[in-house]
Amino acid sequence: MTELLELNEIECQYEGQIVISGLNLTLRKGDIGCLLGPSGCGKSTILRAIAGFLPLSKGSISLRGQTISSPDTLWPPEKRKIGMVFQDYALFPHLTVVQNVAFGLHKHPKKAQFQQALKQLELVDLKELANRYPHELSGGQQQRVALARALAPEPDLILLDEPFSNLDAELRKSLSLNVRDILKQLGTTAILVTHDQHEAFAMSDAVGVLKDGIVQQWDTPFNLYHEPANTFIATFIGQGSFIPGKMKNHDTIVTELGEIQGNRAYQWESGTAVNVLIRPDDIILDEHSQLTAAIINKTFAGTSTLYRLRLGSGTQIESLLPSHQDYYVGEQIPIRVAADHLIAFQH
Numbered sequence: 001m002t003e004l005l006e007l008n009e010i011e012c013q014y015e016g017q018i019v020i021s022g023l024n025l026t027l028r029k030g031d032i033g034c035l036l037g038p039s040g041c042g043k044s045t046i047l048r049a050i051a052g053f054l055p056l057s058k059g060s061i062s063l064r065g066q067t068i069s070s071p072d073t074l075w076p077p078e079k080r081k082i083g084m085v086f087q088d089y090a091l092f093p094h095l096t097v098v099q100n101v102a103f104g105l106h107k108h109p110k111k112a113q114f115q116q117a118l119k120q121l122e123l124v125d126l127k128e129l130a131n132r133y134p135h136e137l138s139g140g141q142q143q144r145v146a147l148a149r150a151l152a153p154e155p156d157l158i159l160l161d162e163p164f165s166n167l168d169a170e171l172r173k174s175l176s177l178n179v180r181d182i183l184k185q186l187g188t189t190a191i192l193v194t195h196d197q198h199e200a201f202a203m204s205d206a207v208g209v210l211k212d213g214i215v216q217q218w219d220t221p222f223n224l225y226h227e228p229a230n231t232f233i234a235t236f237i238g239q240g241s242f243i244p245g246k247m248k249n250h251d252t253i254v255t256e257l258g259e260i261q262g263n264r265a266y267q268w269e270s271g272t273a274v275n276v277l278i279r280p281d282d283i284i285l286d287e288h289s290q291l292t293a294a295i296i297n298k299t300f301a302g303t304s305t306l307y308r309l310r311l312g313s314g315t316q317i318e319s320l321l322p323s324h325q326d327y328y329v330g331e332q333i334p335i336r337v338a339a340d341h342l343i344a345f346q347h
């Protein structure tokens with residue numbers, strides 16, 4: 001059996017109000033899964049249900065093949081062997097770093113507790129700071145202590161609830177990759193909750209995009225971007241906008257940008273009205289193109305510049321171009337669509 005965690009049609013409520021319904025999710029041993037979605041969509045609620053802090057009103061959760069939650073089963077959190085890391089680190093201020101990490105090891109003999117805690121601190125590269133107190137550490141260091149503490153009892157599963165939200169952008173990026181490496185090195189299965197899609201993509205093997213308590217798509221980051229299951233995913237993940245089109249044949253759509261041919265076939269009949277997703281990196285500059293668009297604004301982003309363009313019809317699209325090619329607002333530029341992954345939805 002390779003599935004470590006299985007959520008089967010779960011429903012969660014707060015005081016009779018259903019927040020999660022009919023949710024399915026499976027995670028293989030050693031995989032890092034992520035729950036991504038707008039604020040209030042139910043991400044933390046799912047973690048609470050997995051951790052055992054919230055009962056289920058329907059469905060079941062099984063870990064290592066055993067049912068740990070169902071309407072008439074609720075294993076207590078401490079029996080689940082699940083580690084947790086929170087946004088606010090939640091370290092004990094009156095305990096040193098090594099005492100914090102050793103805290104969850106109270107069943108071990110004292111000496112073994114400290115040896116194991118030091119081993120975990122070495123893993124997160126903080127052994128030198130073992131005798132400091134939390135207030136003597138930076139935010140990133142505190143979060144690494146929290147990770148070491150969660151990993152110390154060698155849990156089968158670790159839940160990370162917005163663990164990098166309190167850190168600045170650069171640190172978020174480096175720490176998220178660092179944490180991924182540590183989890184992969186240990187083979188620890190993890191679920192990350194975030195509303196930062198870059199973090200979700202960088203860290204996870206599979207990502208579930210949630211909206212209104214329902215997982216809209218549970219897939220690899222690549223597929224979420226290139227094969228979105230619906231218009232919500234298409235616009236929530238990455239950038240892009242829809243333009244109207246008509247099916248010409250199964251893999252070609254006629255639009256005001258010309259005929260766009262992709263690498264997947266749609267079953268709709270010729271003439272069917274569709275919306276086609278155009279990503280900024282699908283629109284490239286082509287001096288031989290007859291098609292032009294007017295620049296209505298631009299955002300410089302270092303290596304590239306994002307241009308907002310208006311087509312003759314008034315439709316607006318975006319184009320991401322290398323920043324050394326610099327154009328001004330109001331200029332007409334010749335463009336062409338260069339998209340292999342044609343994404344369209346019926347009107």
Ligand SMILES: Nc1ncnc2c1ncn2[C@@H]1O[C@H](COP(=O)(O)OP(=O)(O)OP(=O)(O)O)[C@@H](O)[C@H]1O
Nearest residue numbers: 014015019037038039040041042043044045046195
């Ligand atoms: N203890 C509670 N009692 C009642 N309603 C709650 C409780 N906790 C959360 N909710 C509601 O459940 C819904 C889902 O909340 P949850 O915290 O799971 O969302 P989230 O996706 O984690 O949001 P965020 O990204 O803002 O942390 C929200 O509408 C929220 O108001």
